Amino acid sequence: MKYNIAFDITNNYQSKIYHDFCIIGGFFEEGELSPAIHQINNKNNKYITSILNKNGYTGKIGETLLLYHIPDEPSKKILLVGCGKKNKFDRDHYKKITYHAVDTLKKTKITQIISFLTELNVNEKYNNYWKIRDAINIIQELSYTFEQFKYSTKNIPQTLQNVIFYIHETDTLKDSQQAIIDGTIISRNINLAKDLGNMPPNMCNSEYLVQECKKLEKMHDHTTIQIIDENQMQQIGMNAYLAVGQASKNQSLMAIIKYIGDNDYKKKPLVLVGKGVTFDSGGLSIKPSEKMDEMKYDMCGAAAVYAILRTSIQLNLPINIIGILATCENMITNTALRPGDIIKTLSGQTIEIKNTDAEGRLILCEAITYATRFNPKIIIDIATLTGACLIALGEHFTGLMSNNDELANELIIAGKETDDKIWRLPLDNQFQKQINSNIADMTNTGGKGGNTITAGCFLQRFVGKHYWAHLDIAGTAWKSNYTQNHSATGRPITMIIQFLMNYINKQKNKKCYFTQ
Numbered sequence: 001m002k003y004n005i006a007f008d009i010t011n012n013y014q015s016k017i018y019h020d021f022c023i024i025g026g027f028f029e030e031g032e033l034s035p036a037i038h039q040i041n042n043k044n045n046k047y048i049t050s051i052l053n054k055n056g057y058t059g060k061i062g063e064t065l066l067l068y069h070i071p072d073e074p075s076k077k078i079l080l081v082g083c084g085k086k087n088k089f090d091r092d093h094y095k096k097i098t099y100h101a102v103d104t105l106k107k108t109k110i111t112q113i114i115s116f117l118t119e120l121n122v123n124e125k126y127n128n129y130w131k132i133r134d135a136i137n138i139i140q141e142l143s144y145t146f147e148q149f150k151y152s153t154k155n156i157p158q159t160l161q162n163v164i165f166y167i168h169e170t171d172t173l174k175d176s177q178q179a180i181i182d183g184t185i186i187s188r189n190i191n192l193a194k195d196l197g198n199m200p201p202n203m204c205n206s207e208y209l210v211q212e213c214k215k216l217e218k219m220h221d222h223t224t225i226q227i228i229d230e231n232q233m234q235q236i237g238m239n240a241y242l243a244v245g246q247a248s249k250n251q252s253l254m255a256i257i258k259y260i261g262d263n264d265y266k267k268k269p270l271v272l273v274g275k276g277v278t279f280d281s282g283g284l285s286i287k288p289s290e291k292m293d294e295m296k297y298d299m300c301g302a303a304a305v306y307a308i309l310r311t312s313i314q315l316n317l318p319i320n321i322i323g324i325l326a327t328c329e330n331m332i333t334n335t336a337l338r339p340g341d342i343i344k345t346l347s348g349q350t351i352e353i354k355n356t357d358a359e360g361r362l363i364l365c366e367a368i369t370y371a372t373r374f375n376p377k378i379i380i381d382i383a384t385l386t387g388a389c390l391i392a393l394g395e396h397f398t399g400l401m402s403n404n405d406e407l408a409n410e411l412i413i414a415g416k417e418t419d420d421k422i423w424r425l426p427l428d429n430q431f432q433k434q435i436n437s438n439i440a441d442m443t444n445t446g447g448k449g450g451n452t453i454t455a456g457c458f459l460q461r462f463v464g465k466h467y468w469a470h471l472d473i474a475g476t477a478w479k480s481n482y483t484q485n486h487s488a489t490g491r492p493i494t495m496i497i498q499f500l501m502n503y504i505n506k507q508k509n510k511k512c513y514f515t516q
């Protein structure tokens with residue numbers, strides 16, 4: 001897939017090199033056409049408007065019309081997309097019409113397009129940079145397939161090969177080119193994370209994830225990978241982590257990716273911790289069999305951390321980041337962890353196991369304790385942690401819990417900017433009581449009510465004074481769809497990358513205190 005910018009064709013979009021491209025433009029409910037289409041229409045005696053009117057097109061979002069061989073138009077194909085009401089046109093509409101355009105093209109043989117949808121004005125903040133980034137994101141998402149385990153691959157849809165974005169304002173050229181770089185790299189890594197999520201659990205185990213991480217070392221001079229295996233975990237006392245994996249024949253492994261992008265290698269790092277349970281059977285507190293197959297997605301937090309590190313490396317972000325993938329498998333044998341067991345963690349605190357299905361927090365608390373050894377500026381963990389988060393926020397919002405308002409707000413802003421939305425839940429002290437134990441320092445489940453929050457409270461007991469945010473992606477990491485049609489989403493990669501970009505900018509301008 002190739003993406004480019006064109007700006008030199010304001011009055012001359014017929015320029016020969018574009019003749020083989022399909023022009024993409026819009027029409028509104030009031031009958032108004034987007035500027036480029038307006039020009040073509042005028043040159044052709046209102047040919048386009050008459051076709052639209054005669055055939056009952058009203059400009060509603062979702063309408064598309066593909067025209068071939070317009071009499072006086074050298075470009076042989078034009079795809080018109082309904083844009084809704086002009087005064088209501090916003091980012092959401094732009095994304096929807098882009099989606100409909102690309103989805104329509106998927107059913108054709110068209111592989112080269114020049115998009116004039118960038119001409120449609122939303123507001124100043126939603127500039128060409130964002131229009132192009134969103135479009136690339138949509139194109140990449142719609143062309144994503146996971147066919148590597150099919151014997152017959154005849155269903156692979158036609159995908160776009162060559163995409164040109166028209167920009168009217170040449171002063172946005174640099175930003176637009178940056179949008180192509182950012183958009184393609186982020187989307188590519190989202191797709192890699194989706195692949196890891198979609199991979200079956202008999203193949204995508206801890207060893208597999210660790211091997212993928214090792215490949216990152218070769219991509220960048222200042223990237224190193226360290227693996228903590230079961231022996232090392234035993235030596236240092238990460239017993240809760242070991243407990244989760246102790247019934248699996250797949251070894252528990254913690255991968256640590258260190259990326260030193262800041263010129264100052266001593267600058268405090270930001271640590272990202274991802275839950276990487278490659279299959280969660282629930283353990284002895286076994287899960288119901290319906291949809292248990294979806295528990296292969298229980299490593300999507302780790303896949304996101306991997307993809308975020310890979311993106312940071314490829315974009316050369318000037319920041320020091322440590323990514324920790326906490327991988328293992330929650331299985332059942334006679335060696336399995338039991339409800340009732342008491343486990344001593346690396347932090348020294350003890351946990352009374354009430355439910356072996358609350359395993360995510362058991363590996364994360366150890367990884368977080370380990371993370372504090374790096375003296376991090378911020379710790380962010382990403383985890384498919386509680387089914388309750390899906391109940392509370394659906395597939396739409398990632399759950400956010402944090403011990404720092406400014407950090408929480410920065411994440412929420414990044415979520416809005418990328419449309420990869422998150423919603424904050426209260427980490428109130430009252431919830432802490434629910435995980436008190438009378439025989440250990442805490443239990444691993446919080447009893448009735450507020451399950452997502454009590455899981456957050458549990459993790460909070462391991463972060464000390466560090467700025468920390470917990471993202472529960474149980475609802476957003478994959479689409480369930482109730483059919484065979486489930487797939488990983490790659491969330492919240494784009495939100496975190498945006499957070500990092502904003503963090504870097506703020507640090508440059510010394511704007512927020514947690515970045516100083």
Ligand code: BES
Nearest residue numbers: 355357358359384385386387388445474
């Ligand atoms: N991986 C699950 C959470 C999950 C469940 C994510 C369903 C997406 C869909 C996690 O390990 C888990 O089992 N959590 C339990 C915790 C409970 C035992 C306190 C849950 O949410 O039921």
Ligand code: MN
Nearest residue numbers: 280357358359
């Ligand atoms: Mn579980």
Ligand code: ZN
Nearest residue numbers: 277280298360
């Ligand atoms: Zn789990």
